[in-house]
Amino acid sequence: MSDIDLIIQRLELRGHRVTQSRRRVLDAVLAQPAHFTVDDVLRATRAPRRRGPPVGRATAFRTIRLLLDLNVLCRILLDDGTLHYRLSTRGHHHHLVCRDCGRVEDFTQCDVEPLVRELAKAMKYEIDAHWLEVYGRCRACRRSTKEPAGAR
Template structure:
C-alpha cells in the first residue's frame, strides 16, 4: 500500500472525508522532502490556506501518519511516518532524520510519576549527532574529542 493509500484509509476509518483541500495537502506532503515545514507544504498546496494546512497536519498527527521532528535550531519539521510511538535521530551536518523505536524511558516516567504525583501524558526525545556518511566524508578537525555543544 502506498503512503497515500494508507493515509486515505486511516482518514476513512475515523470518518474523515478526503476533501479537495485535504487532498491537495496530502499531495504536497508526499511531494515534499523527507522532512518538511508547514511553509513547505503551504508553498506546494496551491490555494490552500494556512489554517487548513495546520488543521490537516494536526489531524494527520492524531492519526499517527505524520510525526513532528524538532530540529536542532528549534524549527519544527514534519515527516511521514506510520509508526507508533518513536523518537528521532537527527544529523547536525546534513539534516537527515531517522526514526528509532527503542524507547527506554518508561522506568523514568514511572519514577517521575510516583515521586511528583504527576499524571504523565507524554514525552519528547530527539537525539542529535552526525550520521555515518557525514562522519566519513567530513571528519571533525578535533577528531576523537566529544562535541562540546555550542
C-alpha cells in the first residue's frame, strides 16, 4: 500500500472526506523535499505537470492543518525562527537540522524521556509533551567548508 493510500485511509477512518483538493495537496506534499512551507505545497499543486484546477490557498492551509492533526505531518522550527512542515513517518521524534544545507534528520534513539521524567518530579509538573530541535552542520557541509578556527 502506498504512502498516499495509507494517509487517505487515515483520513477516512477519522471521518474526513477524501476530496479532489485534498488528494492534490497530498500529492504535492509527498513530492516535497525534506521540509517545506505551505506555500511550497501550494505552488506544487499549481505546477504545470499537475492536471486539474489548482487548490485554493485556504484549502491548502486547512489541509496541512488537518494533516498535522492526523500526525501525518509535523512542524519543524528552523533556527531563524520560521516554522516549516515535514512528513512525520515515525511517531514521536526530534529533528537535527543542518544550518548550512538545511537537511533534516529525524532521531528517536536519543532518549529525552528520562530527562523529562526527572524534570517532572523536580518541578512537580505533569508533563505531556516536549519539543527538541538540534542545530549544527552535517558531515558533508563540514567537509566542504573548513572555516579557520576562531571564526564566528
